Amino acid sequence: MPYRWIAVLAALGFAPVPAAAQTAADFYRGKTVTIVVSTSSGGGYDALARALARHLGRLIPGNPTVVVRNMPGAGGITAVNWLYNTAEKDGTVIGLVQNGTPLEPLFGTKAARYDATKFNWLGTPSYEVSMVLVWNTVPANSVSDLRTRETSMGASGANSTPAFYTRLLNATLGTKMKLINGYPGQNDAFLAMERGELDGYPSVFYSALTSTRPNWLKDKQAKPIVQYGPQRLKELPDVPFATDLLTNEDDRLLMQAASAPQALGRPLLLPPDVPADRVSAMRRALMDTFDDAQFKADAEKIGLIVNDPRNGAQLQEVIARAYASPARVVERIQKLNNPGN
Secondary structure, three states, X not given: OOHHHHHHHHHOOOOOOOHHHOOHHHHHOOOEEEEEEOOOOXXXXXXXXXXXXXXXXXXXXXXXXXXXXXXXXXXXXXXXXXXXXXXXXXXXXXXXXXXXXXXXXXXXXXXXXXXHHHOEEEEEOXXXXXXXXXXXXXXXXXXXXXHHOOEEEEEXXXXXXXXXXXXXXXXXXXXXXXXXXXXXXXXXXXXXXXXXXXXXXXXXXXXXXXXXXXXXXXXXXXXXXXXXXXXXXXXXOOOOEHHHHOOOHHHHHHHHHXXXXXXXXXXXXXXXXXXXXXXXXXXXXHHHHHOOHHHHHHHHHHOOOOOOOEEHHHHHHHHHHHHOOOHHHHHHHXXXXXXXX
């Protein structure tokens, strides 16, 4: 283009700007970023998403508006399928997904139509530890009680995370937990426990309980029977750790592999193929948010645990290691995850 025309266009405010010159701040300025949560409202993931929405925008270059959209279904798989196959891949859609969903393809879940290694993993505020939780009126106070008495446990569906862990614990610990499907989210199952419709819930994050039902443990409205995850939680010193109860080496390997999702905490991601500079900017913004005094004060106020943030590269390593599990362990996991096959 002749120089004189560039000068004329510049004077009129239409100077051409090469696409490559657009920074992440230029892109995000004036935009809306949506955090898609793979659970229904009212639970721990939802509480985290809404806390992030209040603070993340001021730490993303360009200061976009941040909103939350809930997309529950199929134990979180519905949202992850959408994030992988349908969502905008320009950096304006973030996923906050249940930590079991990255491993669903490994576990042989046919409904999982995505490659977890191709997502742009952003980070997590902490690792998670799960509990088997029963209502205070249920006559079950130990793992031994769960072995001798059938207890009804809520889940959204047969392929959900709670359903998988129910089968895992039954197989390794010899418990007799019975799945009752049809509860869209954890909050729905909690309400059913309060109504006496369910005995308990088999896969409750300690952090989710402190943020959504902070009085349940303190007031002994609900009882944690056993905890499981990447490591024992110091806040639950009197609750047995599942791996410590196992004497069979294959059972221990199975439990360790199946605990990989808890090591992911509450993982956030961007879809595949988002421009690298926006991925980098979002990773920095998320880790800055986890370290932000205002966010941490907000998180503490509502009972969210932000005690061990991990970055996107660390999450990618956990996922890669899980996909490299021994074949015999993977085969056993797949059978537990797909009991009808």
